[in-house]
Amino acid sequence: MFQSHRQVIKPLTTAHLAQTMTLLSLTVGELRQEIDKELSQNPALELIEERHCPMCGRPLQSSGPCPVCSTARSENEEEPVVFISPREDFRYHSDSGESEYDSGEMTSAGDDLPTFVLRQISPELEKDDRKIAAYILLSLDEDGLLAVSIASIAQYFHVPVSRVLEIQKAITHAEPVGVGSVSVKDALLVQLEVLSETQKVPALAYEMIATQMDLISRKHFSEIARNLGVSQRVVEETVHFITENLNPYPARSHWGNHRQPEEANNLVYHEPDIIITQLNDKTDSPLVVEIVLPISGTLRINPLFKSAVQQASEEKKDEWKNDLERASLFVKCLQQRNHTVLRLMKRLVTLQKDYILFGEKFLRPLTRAFFATELDVHESTISRAVSGKTVQLPNRRIVPLEKFFDRSLNIRTVLRDIISEEQHPLSDSELVSILETQGFNVARRTVAKYRAMENILPAHLRQGLSKAA
DNA sequence: CTATGGCACGGATT
């Protein structure tokens, strides 16, 4: 066996390669199961509590970025800070004592709402706060609104109201946005706030919801117009915007098969495999990318076990040696998996920075093949690394990693914008020429397809938008 | 005659 050149991680055997490949394609949830399994049946493997920063090797205290690295790294403004981040177990209902929780089918795809939300926010909560968050989430009514008062929660946990409010705020800002609000009004306000980060919203919407809520629900538009001193037409347009884009019952948009088929809001219930955040909310501050590792602590070979092998009886020795082999293989594969994902994300985030910060309009159509040559790995490696994984963006949206490789999302978004601002229903061929002026060359037929994807009606059915009363 | 959706083909992507 030859080693042509020495790498950080060198592939040793075919078994190694095979396992690396399978580990690479696993999501955090699946990986957690895999590690649990390996840990329970291989005595040579050990999980030690203390953690070391994967970048600089210093021991880490709390979860989150290593202070040393992130500060040191952020000097380089071009590259995002990327690191592998150990995470505590997200499961809130079972204490760590019960480690296997019917681990067979505990995939993250079909979580209930509380679990789903908790997974999003738990990274930024202290351990004690997670309990409170879980309590809040379990106190929701079926619409996703809070069924008990904030004060009673504070009393229950013997903590100040302000702390509960802070946690509740985190919950309402998670997907589905507005969940956990105390009222429909609050839910709408939060949604509006989040929405305004990515698109422009009617100027009056906020004030209208905040002060005229009961009139809105009773559809007394003329009275609202009088109260706010604007024309009734403006009121109606704003209300239209509200009913179209906001959802008074956060939980229903995903759970109740209300309204549109779930195609429209293709939310995926996953804990994120990768979390992208921005430390300050400044748009120029570097992005922080965390590759989520589903265990807290460091996985390594148990040194005691290793030395014990020496003095083992003959028959045991072989078996134990085998365990040792497997353990080191497993650790190496795990490292390589993280290494690959890390390299990929580092490059991906720099290239798609505009998309991450400013929305889908700025998504660059990149292909997996491109990254394969870029990182000098096989295409299938990238495929494996991308498939099934999910990313949490700074705006808390959780999107599939595949979205980063959507070849037409940017055009579709521009198309959506054009249509939403059209004065007059534009036909497909007209849309083609408008897109052309913006640098997008697509065929007429393709525009039709994009419309279909975004479920936008054809031009002749699109007029009912702003009809005068 | 114009606008749109269906089917199918070829090239790119996985």
Added chain:
DNA sequence: AATCCGTGCCATAG
């Protein structure tokens, strides 16, 4: 090798 996607052609609706 299998799949996805953009596009051209044609039928149909208005």
